[in-house]
Amino acid sequence: MAELTEYPAEDDGLRTAAAALLTAFENLGPEHQALTAEGNGATAKERQGTVRRMTQSLVNASRTLVHAMELLTQSYGMRALGIGNQMSKDADGADYSPLLTSGNPDEKLYETASFVQVAVRRVGEAYEPTKKYPGLATARQPQAVRTVLVSLRTALNGLCAEMMARDLTEDSAEFAPCLTFLEELEARVCTTLPTLADLPGCKHVTWDTTLYGKLLSAGIGSAERDVIFWLLCQPTAQEQQPLDEIATQLHLESDQVDEALKKLRAIGLLRADGTLVSVYNGPAPA
Structure with a gap:
């Protein structure tokens, strides 16, 4: 019967990395x-x-993450089963080198870390600013993207610790550039709009409950939602501000703001003075 390799008992390091x-x-x-x-x-x-290029970059990142998870699963499973570097035997029972070995779980682990770093680069590619549309290089769902970036940092830190424990790397700083990039990317692209309480110009806002139905039936996108929120938080009819100033505040492009305002006007949610229909913005009622 084949002799299995005895590895140290697995701790929670790989499970943590897999979950992340x-x-x-x-x-x-x-x-x-x-x-x-x-x-x-x-x-x-x-x-x-x-x-669409941004979308494809996220597709590529997801595929790379799937491959990384598969490699990590292989490393974990091989160690759990005692499979690692066994060789075929010849007729006398001696090692037979012309055939492949059974595989190395440590190599699979190192490959996992490499593919995670590739996934990080591909996420970063999605938010690489372009000359014409630099404002597009921001997350549309900042909370979800922040979770992605934090989870990738957690996974890399876990993999680094596991690799050091197995003497696969002597330098914990090997992944430092990638970890730093993740922190910088989060700070740059995961911007969020302030809450109503954060805006000094907003005293009291109420709106008709039918407004929600109008918004849902119109099928508005993230740009329209951001513009609606911005309008809600203005004390007066602020739509008359230059489009580029509104766009800068919302981390959008001017044409995105223009299209959003036109769409809101077309579906009857925007008055001629730039205020939202069914919305009251002013002093809190007594």
Whole structure:
């Protein structure tokens, strides 16, 4: 009977890394969904091309994460079963080198870390600013993207610790550039709009409950939602501000704001003075 290799008992390091990779993979969905809808609704060809490139980068990142999880599973399973570097035997029972060995779980682990770093680069590619549309390089679903980036950091830290424990690397700083990139990417692309309480110009906002139904039936996208929120938080009719100023505040492009305002006007949610229909913005009632 073949002799299995005895490995030290597995701790929770690989399980933690696996859970983090799965979390990152799952949370790519909302962002991909938002970008797909935005790309399908874009009218400017160059902007549509940019958004679709971003979408494809997330597709590539998800595929890479799937491969990383498969490699990590193989490493874990091989160690658990005692499979590692066994050789075929000749007629006398001695090692027979012309055939392949049974595989090395440590090599699978190192490959896992390499593919996670590739996945990080592919997520980063999605938010690489372009000259014409630099404002598009931001997350549409910032909370989901933040979860992706934090989970990738958790996975890399876990894999690094496991590799050091197995003497696969002597330098814990090997993954430092990738970890730093993840932190910088999160700070750059995961911007969120302030809450109503954060905006000094907003005193009291109420709106008709039918507004929600109008928004849902119109099938608005993320840009329209951001513009609606911005309008809700203005004390006066602020739509008259230059489009580029509104776009800068919302991390959008001017044509995105223009298209959003036109759509809101077309579906009857925007008055001529730039305020939202069914919305009251002013002092709190007594």
